[in-house]
Amino acid sequence: MAKKQNQSVRSRIAEYLYSHHNATKAELASELSISMPTLLSNVSSMIDEEILIPDQMLESTGGRKATALALNPQYACAAGISITKSNINMVLLDFAGSILGSVKIPYSFTGTQKDLDFLSEQFKHFLAKNAQHPKLLGCGIALPGIINKKARSLTKSHVLDLQNYSLGGFQEVMPVELLFENDANAALLAERLPTEASLIFLNLGRTVGGTLFNQGQIAQGDHFRAGEFGHMILYPNGKTCYCGKKGCADPYCSTSSLLEGTNQTLNEFMKDISNNSDPVKSKRWDELLDTLALLCSNLRMAFDMDIMIGGPLSSYIKSDLSRLNNKIKPLDLFDRNPDYLRIASKEHLAPAIGAAELFILHNIQSLK
Numbered sequence: 001m002a003k004k005q006n007q008s009v010r011s012r013i014a015e016y017l018y019s020h021h022n023a024t025k026a027e028l029a030s031e032l033s034i035s036m037p038t039l040l041s042n043v044s045s046m047i048d049e050e051i052l053i054p055d056q057m058l059e060s061t062g063g064r065k066a067t068a069l070a071l072n073p074q075y076a077c078a079a080g081i082s083i084t085k086s087n088i089n090m091v092l093l094d095f096a097g098s099i100l101g102s103v104k105i106p107y108s109f110t111g112t113q114k115d116l117d118f119l120s121e122q123f124k125h126f127l128a129k130n131a132q133h134p135k136l137l138g139c140g141i142a143l144p145g146i147i148n149k150k151a152r153s154l155t156k157s158h159v160l161d162l163q164n165y166s167l168g169g170f171q172e173v174m175p176v177e178l179l180f181e182n183d184a185n186a187a188l189l190a191e192r193l194p195t196e197a198s199l200i201f202l203n204l205g206r207t208v209g210g211t212l213f214n215q216g217q218i219a220q221g222d223h224f225r226a227g228e229f230g231h232m233i234l235y236p237n238g239k240t241c242y243c244g245k246k247g248c249a250d251p252y253c254s255t256s257s258l259l260e261g262t263n264q265t266l267n268e269f270m271k272d273i274s275n276n277s278d279p280v281k282s283k284r285w286d287e288l289l290d291t292l293a294l295l296c297s298n299l300r301m302a303f304d305m306d307i308m309i310g311g312p313l314s315s316y317i318k319s320d321l322s323r324l325n326n327k328i329k330p331l332d333l334f335d336r337n338p339d340y341l342r343i344a345s346k347e348h349l350a351p352a353i354g355a356a357e358l359f360i361l362h363n364i365q366s367l368k
Helices: 009-020 025-032 036-048 113-129 168-173 183-191 255-259 266-274 279-303 314-318 321-331 347-365
Strands: 052-057 067-071 077-083 087-094 099-106 136-143 146-148 153-157 162-166 178-182 199-204 208-214 307-310 341-343
Touching: 009 025, 009 036, 009 052, 009 067, 009 347, 025 036, 036 052, 077 113, 077 183, 077 347, 087 113, 087 347, 099 113, 099 347, 113 168, 136 183, 136 347, 146 178, 168 178, 178 183, 178 347, 183 199, 183 208, 183 307, 183 347, 199 279, 255 266, 255 279, 266 279, 279 307, 279 321, 307 314, 314 321, 314 341, 321 341
Parallel strands: 077 136, 136 178, 199 307, 307 341
Antiparallel strands: 052 067, 077 087, 087 099, 146 153, 153 162, 199 208
């Protein structure tokens, strides 16, 4: 594992254990290229401070069994909140990344002071229901839209209908320190494999967004707009997108476009398709898969990375994944048998989980 600039030995040990769950001292010394005396000294202090705990006895090929080390789940915890058009999701993670509690609250957030006060009260209730939690490091908040972290503002969110919205109001009402992240970026943190260094995350919801994860880092872009895959033009002079351009992926692959004019929920719409009760809807779904195949093929060609599909549509695409792959095959010059697609598993909780992980990783990286 590559050493990050100015990262302490303690931080590197904790980061490795967060990704790999447990490891022996010998494994840590080897994987992190740390001398055994230095490792033992740091491990000893981390055990004394209850950051690390012995995890389990591992099988041995001879002699004494090795004891694995792990992060102490009770050392600290972090909260995560994701805000969508119609719901607020909250989670609480222990220091090892396991979920201590979660809640989904139906609510239409528009950014008013009333909404902020409601969020604060619900957060306090949520913490009270999980009162036995370890010390709270802080709370990450995942929002749909472009976030300028330097200005601490939501530059634009089509989903929430907000523009140049100051995030300072959140900090004024919330009782803990906050970090903010784009919802697709946060979902990627929750869904990616801990050892995965590169990945494209394609988020299919009311709008189409995504994240480019490369060399272990989320690519933000010069103007915090990297991963706006929904605004890649696939069909010149095609359908008009909410951004004003024509032919973007968004009006072809979003739940908004799929459900347009139906007055149905996504679940109701997809149930009609699975029952083969409406050929018009089945045709609309097939056209969505056609465009999604084109988008995935273009992303693969541009970045040469595996692609994970997340968001509300992901669970329905999972049952049609072989069909989607068959649509990709004739489009792809190099991958005649595309095995680079996979489906996210944490569904609606993923952005909140990833937002909580922000604080855990921030704490780990700041260990001295």
